[in-house]
Amino acid sequence: AQSVTQPDIHITVSEGASLELRCNYSYGATPYLFWYVQSPGQGLQLLLKYFSGDTLVQGIKGFEAEFKRSQSSFNLRKPSVHWSDAAEYFCAVGAGNNDMRFGAGTRLTVKP
Amino acid sequence: NAGVMQNPRHLVRRRGQEARLRCSPMKGHSHVYWYRQLPEEGLKFMVYLQKENIIDESGMPKERFSAEFPKEGPSILRIQQVVRGDSAAYFCASSPRPGDYGYTFGSGTRLTVV
Numbered sequence: 001a002q003s004v005t006q007p008d009i010h011i012t013v014s015e016g017a018s019l020e021l022r023c024n025y026s027y028g029a030t031p032y033l034f035w036y037v038q039s040p041g042q043g044l045q046l047l048l049k050y051f052s053g054d055t056l057v058q059g060i061k062g063f064e065a066e067f068k069r070s071q072s073s074f075n076l077r078k079p080s081v082h083w084s085d086a087a088e089y090f091c092a093v094g095a096g097n098n099d100m101r102f103g104a105g106t107r108l109t110v111k112p
Numbered sequence: 113n114a115g116v117m118q119n120p121r122h123l124v125r126r127r128g129q130e131a132r133l134r135c136s137p138m139k140g141h142s143h144v145y146w147y148r149q150l151p152e153e154g155l156k157f158m159v160y161l162q163k164e165n166i167i168d169e170s171g172m173p174k175e176r177f178s179a180e181f182p183k184e185g186p187s188i189l190r191i192q193q194v195v196r197g198d199s200a201a202y203f204c205a206s207s208p209r210p211g212d213y214g215y216t217f218g219s220g221t222r223l224t225v226v
Contacts, residue, residue, distance in 0.1 A: 004154075032213050032214075034213065034214055036217075041219075041222075042219055042220075043116075043118075043203060043217040043218050043219040043220050044155070044203065044217040045217075046214050046216070049213070049214040090154055090155070092154075092155075094211075094213040099145065099157035099160065099168070099170075099171065100155075100157065100213060101157070102147075102154035102155040102156070103154050104152070104153055104154045105153075105154050
């Protein structure tokens with residue numbers, strides 16, 4: 001069955017530091033992969049998605065993610081974090097039917 | 113160009129009452145998806161609907177929950193006889209075609225059962 005694991009429940013980084021959020025997936029075929037961000041009390045905003053092609057995907061707000069089939073990973077990165085990036089981040093996989101499977105999320109705290 | 117609109121934003125119900133959550137998809141989108149987010153968890157798929165049809169309800173609890181997407185008007189997620197465990201955030205998403213992942217989500221309805 002398709003599933004997504006986000007190993008880090010909570011990450012704290014200093015403003016200006018680099019960021020990497022981990023995501024591992026389990027899926028039998030080539031996956032569709034996504035990263036969403038959720039600010040407190042808000043809905044989910046799509047940061048980026050991978051369907052095929054170039055394994056390094058650029059998204060909004062300066063985020064990027066790299067698909068590594070050998071590691072079943074789709075980690076999210078940002079070279080320099082801003083205080084406004086503090087939020088909950090969800091990795092998701094398109095499950096091949098009609099739904100997406102989400103990870104449990106990683107909460108990002110940004111220290112001044 | 114309004115996004116996915118959900119209302120109410122917050123809903124409080126006593127145990128045993130009914131909860132009705134509404135979702136208006138983006139203009140031109142005829143596919144609607146409902147997800148539930150329990151505290152400290154990710155989103156869990158509930159149901160996928162097209163206009164007047166339920167396509168996939170594999171994530172819906174077997175009892176008390178129902179969903180519809182009529183020809184006119186918003187999609188409705190209905191929870192009868194609510195219990196404390198129904199307290200969650202319910203999100204709706206829409207897409208213009210099936211399998212068009214990376215859909216647009218609404219801001220959600222936060223249901224609290226007291």
